[in-house]
Amino acid sequence: MISLKNVTKMFGNFTAVNNLSFTVESGEILGFLGPNGAGKSTTMKMITGFLTPNDGQITIGDYDIIEAPVQAKSIIGYLPEGAPAYGDMTPEEFLKFIAKVRGLTGEKVQERINAVIKQTHIQDVLFKPIDTLSKGYKRRVGLAQAILHDPKILILDEPTDGLDPNQKHEVRKLIKTMAHDKTIIVSTHILEEVSAVCSRAIIIDKGSIVAFGKPHELEERSQYFGSVTISFAEDADCSKVIDKLEQIDGIGTVEFDDITERFTAFPADKYKGIDLFKKVSALIEYENWDVKEIHLERGRFDNFFRSVTAGDLDSEELNNNKTPKVAETETADKGEEL
């Protein structure tokens, strides 16, 4: 169990984390989200005892990280941002060093090292200096180090950063299989990761929580939830289509994206999702439109994310226009840039 109570961290006059409180229970995977500089890494550094909060209390299992740092740290596995490791060592030497520090002895040392090597797929680079490894391998060595002592608490700061899609998939699978008896916090920039891995998500911005809930709940809070997107097989008369769609009862606004050539109809009232789909398809049939694609949006995490993390240009635009251009969210779907 990890519990934060009213945790505040200041750097000079800058408040990096402001009165943050949350609890993560065993068996949970908490997704920790926020724009750059929101205080994600600072919070993780405080949880793992690297930084000391100016105010508040952090409890790791049965221990207070400030009162009993060594005991608390011994049950934590931590992958710091950027997966730092001693570059002059090989992964094999590095893991042996970590095993000693973690108090593993006898056969247990090799047993655990072999297990994490298999889990993180680093067999091929075991005897190469860490300095010479690719970013993906470095990250996995860092992950291997974090899970070596089979910790009850696992804190992973961007564990899939720099991995290729296959490796990302593997790491997510690994995190999920470890979840049943651990308390895990994962920070990430990749929004799709939250839906794929996490049982709960917290979005922080400027050091405070701006949203929390299950990933699908957060998706449903996006303005895309319940909206209907259609695209035509041939060029359609834009203004006419928009006009017809807007006349449907329950539709608020309609957007056309000229890159993907898709129309998106947003519901005036979010609870009419299914009705809207039926109504739009009825209209298509009635007008005899040559539509090649129609689908009901289940909500977009990235859209919700941007609507709650104010401050960057995108979200200001979002707030002003109320309806985003589809093209923007399409690129954001690829995930990396938020």
Add this chain to the structure above:
Amino acid sequence: MNMTSIIFSREFKSYFTTPVAYVFIFIFLVLTGVCTFYFGQFYENEVASLQALFAYLPWLFLLLIPAITMRLWSEERKTGTIELLLTLPISMQQAVLGKFLAAWAFTTVAIILTFPIWIIVNILGNPDNGVIICGYFGSILSAGGLIAVGSCISAATKNQVIAFIIAFAINFLLLLAGYPMVLDAFSGWAPELLVDAISSLSFLAHFDSMSKGVIDLRDIIYFVSMIIIWLYASAIIIDSKKAS
């Protein structure tokens, strides 16, 4: 296994996995040779002692020890491994002490490798080996003091070049604290008590008597307390600077 010794052995090995150790030891031995035989006029003096070696050792330390200590903490901070190290179940004291002892042990290895000079002096004459052992003891002890200073400076900056230069400058002042060059800067205006205090801080004065075979408890206390104070300062600086 004790945490300090785990850190110690990792650090100590790391000197030898990079060329640092070999370059350092090679240069150190060449320079001790040059200083002893050429500047120190080891043969010309026709005295069976290692005075020629010990007279120059502090000056070699001045140049070479900052080269060892500059990376102690600034490298950890630069590469981010400090975050890894300090989130392992290790106390700050264990981390500081482990790293310091590794640097000290490495320097001790380099000092001990000057033993051929000691063999030569024994072949050529009948030196007082007690004095020589005492000199080596003093050398190792004063190296420890300079390494502790370097550890503290390295903790204060991410930049290894700055760590080197500042450690060099402070070590220079500490070596010469009892000599006119430093004292003259204070004697005009500072109270006599302060001038005395500064002059008693001199590394060289404390090392000198040991290199001549006199083991004075005050000298040992001086070096040991230097080490403790500078290491303590290292821990405080690391703690306050680690976030940046």
